[in-house]
Amino acid sequence: MNEGPSSWISTGLISILSVLQTTTNSTSTNTTSVCDPSLLKNGTEKEEYGLCPETVSSQAVSGILLGTYLIFVVFTIASVIKTRKVPLVKYREVAVMIGALLLTGLFAFIFILRLTVGRKIFPCFIYMLTYFFAAPVVFFPTLLRLWRLIWMSRLNKTRVELFRLEESLIKKGGEPRRKRETVQVQPSTSSGNVSDVEDSPGTGSGIVLFNTTTVTDTDSYDEDSDDTDSDAGSVTMEMDDSLSTSSGGVTTDEKLNSLDPNQGIRRQMSKASGLHKSVLANAISTVTQEELAKYIALETRIVRIQHVLKWWFYLAVTIVFSFLHLLIWLICGLVETFYLSSYPDSTKFTVTADFFVFNHGCGAGTGTLITVAVQGLSYLVAILVLLIFTLREDNDTWRIRVETFTVLILWVLWIVAYIIAGLIPVVGSLTDAYFAYGLILFFAVVTDNIVTGFIPAVRAIAELISVYSKQKGSVKRNKDVEEEEGVTTVEKGALIKMLRDKKMFDILLAFAKQSYCPESVLAWKEIQLYKRKSNVKARRKLAKNIQNKYLKSDAPMELNLPSKFNKEEIGKTIDDVTKPLSKDFFNALAKHCEQDMMDIWDRLRKKDKRVQEFVTNYQKECEAKKNNAAKTAQPNV
Incomplete structure (x- = not known):
């Protein structure tokens, strides 16, 4: 046998x-x-x-x-x-x-x-x-x-997948809006005028959650500019009471029901956590049930794995x-x-x-x-x-x-x-x-x-x-040069340029993911999206998203921050609608993320020839700029 x-x-x-x-x-x-x-x-x-x-x-x-x-x-x-x-x-x-x-x-x-x-x-x-x-x-x-x-x-x-989904939705929300048919919501007997609500012609999956008027084509989407009054760039925002309060006698819940007889969107919304319950509630672009369901599923998966x-x-x-x-x-x-x-x-x-x-x-x-x-x-x-x-x-x-x-x-x-x-x-x-x-x-x-x-x-x-020896030596060599004063080291400059390059950013993100620490990379990227917002309201909502996702305890991508970051004060400032948030509001957090990424970047640079070549080219550019500046500063003979 x-x-x-x-x-x-x-x-x-x-x-x-x-x-x-x-x-x-x-x-x-x-x-x-x-x-x-x-x-x-x-x-x-x-x-x-x-x-x-x-x-x-x-x-x-x-x-x-x-x-x-x-x-x-x-x-x-x-x-x-x-x-x-x-x-x-x-x-x-x-x-x-x-x-x-x-x-x-x-x-x-x-x-x-x-x-x-x-x-x-x-x-x-x-x-x-x-x-x-x-x-x-x-x-x-x-x-x-x-x-x-x-x-x-x-x-x-899952964290990276969630970020990629958000990134695509942000771009989708910023695309030029084309002329759409509008669907009129019938007012109740106790209400006056009711706002129009959009729906994509001929489909039942596209849902727009707030009223708009008919619009025509605009200029093509530019990721580096956002001068419209749209909040489309703010994808994952804190839940407002607007989902349960009435507008012109008709609640937002009733609008959602009127748009979707099967209440698919509403059911998906009810599954979301408090952090992302209005995932796309303020987006003007079309949101499909599949996208919303995928987003909530990813968020739920992150919480469960944590x-x-x-x-x-x-x-x-x-x-x-x-x-x-x-x-x-x-x-x-x-x-x-x-x-x-x-x-x-x-x-x-x-x-x-x-x-x-x-x-x-x-x-x-x-x-x-x-x-x-x-x-x-x-x-x-x-x-x-x-x-x-x-x-x-x-x-x-x-x-x-x-x-x-x-x-x-x-x-x-x-x-x-x-x-x-x-x-x-x-x-x-x-x-x-x-x-x-x-x-x-x-x-x-x-x-x-x-x-x-x-x-x-x-x-x-x-x-x-x-690390202690390097820091001590750096202080001795550059006592009068502080990063807070705007002077950036060559290493950090190369890192920042790498983050702004799409191909190199993807390489760094993949390495950070395999190092179990993509949070700093993703947070830095979202802070750059925040800085691009010229619309005050959109900027505040994106700030709230950053707070919910990276700063709160047990957040999906919580950052390990030093004690100097007072999370409670940051939250109060974001919630205070009487004072506008400046574009530099998250500068300190961005610098912390850059510092946090230095270890990952340094290890990646030693392993990846593409990164080595990128850094070498950057150093040559810095040296060339330095030489040109020195020549310009020399008096004419």
């Missing part, structure tokens, strides 16, 4: 854990000893609880490793917390990094502590509890990393999984204590049926091996599924996916080494007493911690030191 892949994996896991049983120096219930005679010392040492005698050297080595590992874990966690705002750490999710370090650290700590104090002394109760958490320690952090990779990729894809990427979501999932494994441990212990202990020849979870014993140690039985093997197989299946989804997503620029694959490969290598060591008879019966080969799994945990925690944290510290 042919065995499938699942059977192979299951058999392999049981073999691994069978070797782990040998590591604990457990034995079968028969009288045959698995311990080397030299360890018994002519009867002065004996085999107890299914465990062989241990040597002082083994305990000393384990103690040294225990102390060193504690220092290592504390340093790594402190470094992660210190560098939590550095992109290298930030986009790996601090909660996931610290959670993985604590989970694997606690497991390794108990594992080494048992070897240090003595396997015969360490309570069986705690040892079995730790054993039942072996599978989640090995696989759960990887599961969370893959989960986060998938949803971070999808979140930023929920599954919050730290509390990971905490909740970890608690649920921990409770599940704790419940399995408790059930197995109760089954052995009250049922299997009555049958001496039955398969047990501990060698000597001491599952809940606290005053001495024990060895893991076959039942424990099978249970943990099934758990491990379940995690492996989940990891393989997530791996398939991960490979379908864009590769991240932080190399988190590569890091995750590396950890999986290293775990496989360590486990293979562990199995090979366990298959050598002399290792299990003799050398394990002097140097526990179970430490191979400890080194596997340490390797995991180094790759996923220590290296990113150290790189982030190095980056902080580098």
